[in-house]
Amino acid sequence: VIFGEDVGFGGVFRCTLGLQDKYGKDRVFNTPLCEQGIAGFGIGAAAAGSTAIAEIQFADYIFPAFDQLVNEAAKYRYRSGNTFNCGNLTVRSTWGAVGHGGLYHSQCPEAYFAHTPGLKIVVPRGALKAKGLLLSCIQDRDPCIFFEPKILYRGAVDDVPLKEYTLPLGKADILLEGDAVTLVGWGTQVHVLLEAAQLAQKELGVSCEVIDLVTILPWDRETVCNVSNNSPAASRLSTNVAVYKLLLLLAPRLTTPTPQQSVKKTGRALIAHEAPLTAGFGSEVASVIQEECFLHLESPIQRVTGFDTPFPHIFEPFYLPDKWRCFDAIKKSVNY
Amino acid sequence: MALKNTSLHFIKNLSRFGQSLCAKHLSSARTNITLATDDKPMFPGFSAQWTDKLHLIDPTSHGTIPVYRVLDYGGNIINSSEDPKLDQSKVVEIYHCMTLLNSMDRILYECQRQGRISFYMTHYGEEATAVGSAAAVNPDDLVFAQYRETGVLMWRGYTLDQFINQCFGNCEDEGKGRMMPIHYGSKANNFVTISSPLTVQLPQGKVSREMGTRNNGYAISTPSHEQYRGDGIAAHGPAYGMTTIRVDGNDIFAVYNATKAAREFAVKENRPVLIEALTYRIGHHSTSDDSSTYRQDSEVNQWTGASHPIARLKQYMENQGWWTEAQEKEWKQDTVNRVRKSLELCEKRLKPDWREMFYDVYEKMPDHLMNQMKMMEEHLDKYAEHYPKNYDKKNSSFV
Numbered sequence: 001v002i003f004g005e006d007v008g009f010g011g012v013f014r015c016t017l018g019l020q021d022k023y024g025k026d027r028v029f030n031t032p033l034c035e036q037g038i039a040g041f042g043i044g045a046a047a048a049g050s051t052a053i054a055e056i057q058f059a060d061y062i063f064p065a066f067d068q069l070v071n072e073a074a075k076y077r078y079r080s081g082n083t084f085n086c087g088n089l090t091v092r093s094t095w096g097a098v099g100h101g102g103l104y105h106s107q108c109p110e111a112y113f114a115h116t117p118g119l120k121i122v123v124p125r126g127a128l129k130a131k132g133l134l135l136s137c138i139q140d141r142d143p144c145i146f147f148e149p150k151i152l153y154r155g156a157v158d159d160v161p162l163k164e165y166t167l168p169l170g171k172a173d174i175l176l177e178g179d180a181v182t183l184v185g186w187g188t189q190v191h192v193l194l195e196a197a198q199l200a201q202k203e204l205g206v207s208c209e210v211i212d213l214v215t216i217l218p219w220d221r222e223t224v225c226n227v228s229n230n231s232p233a234a235s236r237l238s239t240n241v242a243v244y245k246l247l248l249l250l251a252p253r254l255t256t257p258t259p260q261q262s263v264k265k266t267g268r269a270l271i272a273h274e275a276p277l278t279a280g281f282g283s284e285v286a287s288v289i290q291e292e293c294f295l296h297l298e299s300p301i302q303r304v305t306g307f308d309t310p311f312p313h314i315f316e317p318f319y320l321p322d323k324w325r326c327f328d329a330i331k332k333s334v335n336y
Numbered sequence: 337m338a339l340k341n342t343s344l345h346f347i348k349n350l351s352r353f354g355q356s357l358c359a360k361h362l363s364s365a366r367t368n369i370t371l372a373t374d375d376k377p378m379f380p381g382f383s384a385q386w387t388d389k390l391h392l393i394d395p396t397s398h399g400t401i402p403v404y405r406v407l408d409y410g411g412n413i414i415n416s417s418e419d420p421k422l423d424q425s426k427v428v429e430i431y432h433c434m435t436l437l438n439s440m441d442r443i444l445y446e447c448q449r450q451g452r453i454s455f456y457m458t459h460y461g462e463e464a465t466a467v468g469s470a471a472a473v474n475p476d477d478l479v480f481a482q483y484r485e486t487g488v489l490m491w492r493g494y495t496l497d498q499f500i501n502q503c504f505g506n507c508e509d510e511g512k513g514r515m516m517p518i519h520y521g522s523k524a525n526n527f528v529t530i531s532s533p534l535t536v537q538l539p540q541g542k543v544s545r546e547m548g549t550r551n552n553g554y555a556i557s558t559p560s561h562e563q564y565r566g567d568g569i570a571a572h573g574p575a576y577g578m579t580t581i582r583v584d585g586n587d588i589f590a591v592y593n594a595t596k597a598a599r600e601f602a603v604k605e606n607r608p609v610l611i612e613a614l615t616y617r618i619g620h621h622s623t624s625d626d627s628s629t630y631r632q633d634s635e636v637n638q639w640t641g642a643s644h645p646i647a648r649l650k651q652y653m654e655n656q657g658w659w660t661e662a663q664e665k666e667w668k669q670d671t672v673n674r675v676r677k678s679l680e681l682c683e684k685r686l687k688p689d690w691r692e693m694f695y696d697v698y699e700k701m702p703d704h705l706m707n708q709m710k711m712m713e714e715h716l717d718k719y720a721e722h723y724p725k726n727y728d729k730k731n732s733s734f735v
Contacts, residue, residue, distance in 0.1 A: 009557040009630035030558045033534060061533055100454030102516040104532035277708070307694065307708045313454075314505030314513035315693040317724055318712065324719045 001045060002028045004038055004055025004092075012057060013094060013153050039065035039091065043073050043143075046088035051138060056093035059147060060107040065091075073143040074118030087141035092134070095123065095147035096188050097274055097320055102313035105150075108187075108275040108306075110216045113145055114284065120144040121216040122169060123187040127158035129214065132167030140169060149187040172220035174262070178207035181268040181330050184224060184285055186213040189272050189321065196326035203327070206334050209262055216281055224269075224285065225292040226261035263289050267298035268333045272321045277305040299336030302329040401570040401582045403614055406589035409642040411651025413589070420589050420596075424658045430471055430588060431653060432667070433491050434463035434646050439671035440496065441619075443679065444503060448517075448623040452683060453503045455517045457483055461586070461618030464645030465550050467491050468591030469613075473546075473599055480528045480541035483518055484550070484617075492525040496678035506685035512696070513688045545602040547578075547610050548595065550585060552617040557630040573610035585613030586645040615645075687727045690716075 002016055008030040010017035020028040031038050035056055042054035056062045062069075069091065077085035097106045110121055120142050124130035130148065137144035175190065176197055183193040190212045197208035213219055263269045269289050271282035282303040289301055304321040312319055377386060406418045413419045422430075441458040448456040459466070466487025470479075479488055486499070498510065502520050505513035511521055511529060521529025531537065534555075541547060549569045553560050560568070573580030579601060583594045591613055598609040616639040620627045627636075642648065653659035694709045695701060701709075716723060 005555065006557040008562075012556060012624070030562045032563045033555045033558070100516065102519075102532075103514065105516070278704070307712070308705055309693055309697050310514070312514045312693045313516050314687050315690055318690040318693060318727075322722075324722050325715060328715060328718070 001026075001050055002053045002055070003031050003041070005031060005033055005057045007055055011055070013148075013150060015092075015148075015153075016055075035061055035063075035065040036068055039068035039073070042089050042091065043068060043076070043086045046086035046143070047076065047084055050088060052086075052089050053138060054089065054091045056091060058105055058107075058150075059093040059095045059109050060104040062091075062093055062109060066112070069113065069119065069143075069145070070116045074116045076118075077142070078118060085141070086143050089143040090134070090137045090140075090146055091144070092146045092148060094150040096149040096151060097311070097316060098151045099316065100313065101150075101311070103310045106274075106311040106316075108147070108273065110145075110147060110186075111275055111279060111281045114217045114281055116217075118142070119217060120169060121147070122214065123147045123149070123216060124152075124214070125149075125187055125190040125212050126152060126156040127160050129167060129173075129212075131160055132165050133169070133214070135164060136166040136169050139166065144169075147187065151188055167214075170215045170218045170220055172214055172223040173212045174209060174223065175212055176208065176210040178209035179266055180206045180208060181270060181333050182209045182211060182224065182262045182266045183326070183330070184211045184213060184269065184271045184282075185273065186216065189274060192321065192323050193272055193326060195323040196330060199323060199327045200330045204331060204334065206330060208330060209266055211262060213285075219285070221288055221292065222261065224262050225289055226264040263293045264296045267293075267296050269293075269297075270302040270304060270326065270329050270333060272304040272326055274306050274320060276308045277303060278308050280305050299333045302333055304329045395566060398567075398571075400567045401580065401612075403582050403584050404590050404594060405584040405587045406593060407587045407648055407652060409648060409651075411648055411653075411655050413652075418589075418593060420593055422589075422592070424656070426471075427649070427653060427656075428658060430467055430491075431646075431649050431659070433467050433487065434588075434649065435667065436496075436671045436674070437463055437467070437487055437490050438646065439668070440499065440675050443672070443675045444500070444517075445619075445623065447503075447679065453517050455623055456503065457518050457622045458619040459484055459486060461639055461644060462550065462552055462615045463487055464588040464591055464649070465548075465585040465613045465615055468588045469548050469595040469611075472592045472595035476526055477599075478526045478528065478544055480537035480544070481530055482534065482537060482550075483530050483532070484552075485530075486518065486520065489520055489522060489525060489527050492522075492527065494520070494522055494525055494527075496674055497682060498522070500675075500678050500682040501685065504682050504685065505687060506682060507688045508682070508685055509688070512692045514693070542608065545606070545608045546595075546598050547608060548598075549610065549612050550615060551612055552585075552615045554617050554621070554627075554631075556621045556625060557627070559631075568612055568614075570610065570612040573612075576610075578608050578610045579605075580610045580612070582612045582614065585615035586639075586643055586648065588645060588649050618644075687724070690723075690727045 002019060006012055007016040007028060008020050008025070016028060031041065038054050038056060042052040045052040056065060073086050073089060077087070096108050110123065113119055113121055120137070120140060122133050122137055122144060124133050134146055137146050176194060178197065181200070183197060185193045190210070193210050197210050200206040200208050211224060269286070271285045273280055273282050275281065280303070282305055286301045286303060290297065304325050306319055306321065309319070377384060406413060406415070406420070408414050437459055441460065444453065444456050445458055447453050462484060466485040467490070470488040470491035475492055481488055497508070499520065501508040502511055503517035505517070511519065515529070516532070519530040519532065521527060528537070538547060551560060551569055555563055568582070570580050570582040581594050581598065583590045585591060594611055598611055601607070602609050618636055618639050642651070650659060650664070691709060694705050697705060
């Protein structure tokens with residue numbers, strides 16, 4: 001069942017166009033204007049066995065549903081000793097800057113939810129990813145929040161297969177291979193990072209590796225930091241960076257697994273997101289990178305993000321982590 | 337077994353303890369407590385009668401709350417005892433306010449379509465709800481409004497310049513360019529800045545004790561019958577122990593009378609009053625909406641005739657001999673000229689200095705924000721060519 005505000009006529013972004021005619025009002029229906037109710041109803045339906053797809057019209061309005069999602073949906077399986085769960089629940093919500101959304105039509109609240117064990121959080125960067133990821137979320141056995149970058153509804157163009165297909169959750173994509181700096185982002189920001197990488201190549205001759213995290217929770221540490229292939233032997237041999245690097249040269253088999261993944265390869269990292277800096281999801285990624293790749297780092301990890309203010313309307317061009325701010329951070333990183 | 341006996345023993349003692357506690361309580365507060373008896377249910381905080389007949393109450397069995405009206409569609413007072421007896425100048429002032437709002441709506445809607453402002457919301461069909469209620473309260477009554485209630489501010493004297501500055505988010509905008517268009521606020525006019533999410537102002541507004549609600553038939557595409565299964569909003573009033581009235585929101589005098597009475601009641605009794613003003617949203621939800629995708633023109637057209645709040649008041653004024661077609665023509669043109677003049681000025685104004693974005697997050701800017709602002713300054717020193725130019729450094733409030 002698909003439900004939420006205005007989904008019946010097709011939705012304010014036309015995502016559910018034609019579905020009510022095709023599947024009937026029993027399966028595609030409007031809810032009253034009540035996000036807490038939408039989430040709560042979705043949890044109940046999911047727990048009772050329905051495949052429930054709830055829509056929250058703007059992520060800026062998801063907060064009345066926060067208690068239901070954090071205290072109920074996320075904890076259903078755990079608190080019941082795995083006798084109940086609401087894995088059948090998927091919550092879709094529009095997300096991110098749109099050019100003129102201001103405080104209440106632009107927010108990216110993934111960080112609030114990332115702090116909640118039990119939830120999965122996914123952000124597609126375009127149409128091709130969106131279809132496969134959404135189908136994966138719907139089939140996934142845990143409650144998923146699927147944030148859809150609203151500016152990409154019209155902006156993104158992809159060749160999307162008509163048949164059904166799924167894309168893996170928890171797996172990041174390397175969109176551009178490079179060796180100097182690893183750029184990490186999700187959703188709309190991925191496209192900004194690709195532009196910044198182009199700029200860096202052109203202006204600085206610097207080759208950047210661009211990673212779309214795709215899933216925020218659980219996030220793919222392997223692709224970003226090479227976590228699972230950690231080599232304890234070398235780190236035990238020496239905590240001195242110079243010695244370690246010498247060992248890397250002399251005894252690669254002993255010290256390095258192949259292939260090296262991202263930050264262990266590049267030695268530099270930049271994470272970018274629209275959401276404000278403090279306690280944004282970039283802080284989690286930065287923390288793990290320094291934990292796992294400490295000896296490989298050549299410069300401090302950069303975060304290019306929205307500022308620590310509410311999302312301003314007329315100042316949007318100054319607020320967003322645009323390609324110039326990203327480019328400048330890349331420059332700082334390589335010149336450190 | 338032993339454990340079971342122990343626990344039973346424990347429970348017995350607990351209940352004896354409980355009883356003795358009760359007895360103590362009773363003896364010391366005999367006058368305050370009445371023991372539960374068979375005659376009347378004595379559940380705490382509750383007063384009702386017993387019934388021994390099983391009866392599932394049909395939600396419609398309580399009937400519906402009637403809709404208070406004063407003016408018929410011919411502009412005549414139906415019940416003369418309800419005539420608010422407003423004098424000509426006040427009625428004309430009200431009419432001017434509603435029609436000026438209407439003209440501002442028409443022009444600014446087009447402005448958005450032309451890409452000159454980013455967003456707009458009109459009030460078509462709902463001009464009486466806000467203006468009528470504003471006219472009935474005092475200018476220093478604090479109002480916590482929602483969008484589509486601009487009539488309140490207009491009544492209180494907010495100027496066209498002030499409205500349009502906000503829509504452009506320019507350097508004269510009181511809100512300092514932070515909010516989307518139509519999210520007005522005015523400390524001087526005791527009108528709290530509008531927030532986008534709905535009903536957030538209801539718990540905030542409890543301080544004023546008077547809750548005016550507008551039921552305009554739609555929440556974007558969702559019609560009222562999908563929003564409420566019960567008798568609209570008004571039915572919630574008695575359920576919450578609130579004095580309630582439902583009015584025809586398109587009848588300016590009904591709105592005026594109801595609001596005035598509600599205010600008097602709230603002030604005198606120090607209790608809340610709920611007003612549900614029924615109306616119809618003739619326009620689209622906003623410039624991001626095309627309502628023809630979910631409703632028929634024939635439905636909308638039912639509301640654009642004699643029942644329209646502006647048409648109805650106009651008819652009343654004409655019946656009194658207070659308004660002529662010639663005055664109508666002249667005034668209408670006047671409103672258009674005023675809006676256009678203001679628009680011309682406001683559109684040219686620069687935007688606020690971009691640093692304004694960092695202020696007012698807190699009363700005093702914390703160090704980490706100061707730092708971020710400095711970082712952005714350094715960034716703009718190098719990359720200024722890539723950023724919009726019309727952000728006025730000279731007109732900042734803090735330089």
